[in-house]
Amino acid sequence: MSGLLEIRNLRVHFPIGGGLFSKPKLLRALNGISLDVQEGEVLSIVGESGCGKSTLANAILGIQKPTSGKVLFEGKEIHHQRRRDIAERIQPIFQDPQSALNPRKTVKDLIAMPLRVRGAHSAKEIGRTVDEIMELVGLPQRLGHSYPTALSGGQRQRIAIGRALVTRPKLIVCDEPTSALDVSIQAQILNLLADLRAELNLTYVFISHDLSVVRHISDRVAVIYLGRIVELGPADDLLDDPLHPYTRKLRSAHLSTAPHQELPKPVFKGGFPDPTNPPLGCHFHPRCFDALEVCETHVPGSVRRGRSDVACHLYTGLGTPGDDMTEIRR
Numbered sequence: 146m147s148g149l150l151e152i153r154n155l156r157v158h159f160p161i162g163g164g165l166f167s168k169p170k171l172l173r174a175l176n177g178i179s180l181d182v183q184e185g186e187v188l189s190i191v192g193e194s195g196c197g198k199s200t201l202a203n204a205i206l207g208i209q210k211p212t213s214g215k216v217l218f219e220g221k222e223i224h225h226q227r228r229r230d231i232a233e234r235i236q237p238i239f240q241d242p243q244s245a246l247n248p249r250k251t252v253k254d255l256i257a258m259p260l261r262v263r264g265a266h267s268a269k270e271i272g273r274t275v276d277e278i279m280e281l282v283g284l285p286q287r288l289g290h291s292y293p294t295a296l297s298g299g300q301r302q303r304i305a306i307g308r309a310l311v312t313r314p315k316l317i318v319c320d321e322p323t324s325a326l327d328v329s330i331q332a333q334i335l336n337l338l339a340d341l342r343a344e345l346n347l348t349y350v351f352i353s354h355d356l357s358v359v360r361h362i363s364d365r366v367a368v369i370y371l372g373r374i375v376e377l378g379p380a381d382d383l384l385d386d387p388l389h390p391y392t393r394k395l396r397s398a399h400l401s402t403a404p405h406q407e408l409p410k411p412v413f414k415g416g417f418p419d420p421t422n423p424p425l426g427c428h429f430h431p432r433c434f435d436a437l438e439v440c441e442t443h444v445p446g447s448v449r450r451g452r453s454d455v456a457c458h459l460y461t462g463l464g465t466p467g468d469d470m471t472e473i474r475r
């Protein structure tokens with residue numbers, strides 16, 4: 146089934162470093178991502194920092210060009226369209242509203258900005274729409290002429306959400322939208338996003354490093370590790386009964402804390418690998434307690450288990466000739 150958003154074998158590679166006497170290294174931020182997002186769905190993308198989540202967000206927003214592969218929105222390649230046209234239908238909400246909002250603009254001006262850029266509306270229409278949006282995101286009218294620096298973190302995130310909604314987009318890419326907020330405010334913003342989704346039939350790609358945040362909002366969850374999806378499935382299945390050893394580790398860290406406590410780092414063998422020189426075979430193998438010999442040399446293909454897809458040799462039918470086992474690549 147194709148979706149509102151279709152991502153096909155997306156690769157984004159960056160050269161980094163390099164000088165007079167050294168060649169640049171290649172960072173494979175995304176290394177063959179394929180996903181479909183259905184209209185009205187919330188798909189979360191989870192992983193540690195440096196796994197490629199924000200690069201994926203930027204590719205969906207049309208900001209980051211793919212090295213290869215495709216991102217299709219309503220069946221059309223995003224990177225063949227004008228940024229302005231894409232921006233009306235796909236909008237971002239970022240982590241830190243403080244840095245995303247111009248401190249010299251008032252709340253109303255900030256929310257109105259995408260409409261003014263579009264230039265197709267009278268001042269009266271813009272005023273009316275901004276009032277509606279403020280109501281929708283729970284900002285009292287009396288704050289309309291305030292500056293963002295005078296407001297709380299939660300109120301600032303409401304402005305950012307309002308601004309994202311003002312062109313009536315279909316898809317919102319939320320990149321860690323609550324991680325800069327206090328825990329009590331996080332829940333309010335998550336509830337607001339859930340309400341808005343229902344009311345406006347929005348679709349979200351929701352990026353987070355925090356499984357507890359993801360559980361409340363997602364229909365499906367994709368876990369990425371070093372630029373590849375390692376597990377993708379319905380949120381309940383993936384969070385209650387994860388299949389991939391990496392997902393299990395992320396989840397056990399999350400389970401070991403009481404609610405509202407800071408998450409401990411998951412326990413892995415070794416640290417996060419150098420993404421410019423990722424381990425051969427399964428990228429996770431040096432940190433995996435279940436690793437098999439084949440994991441060091443062969444990239445696991447993705448296989449279906451129940452309602453989830455998982456890329457791990459514990460499920461690929463290890464050693465079976467003709468399986469996804471013939472490939473040795475980065």
Ligand code: SF4
Binds near residue numbers: 431435
């Ligand atoms: Fe661990 Fe091997 Fe599965 Fe990778 S493929 S997660 S190393 S068991």
Ligand code: MG
Binds near residue numbers: 194198199
């Ligand atoms: Mg990020």
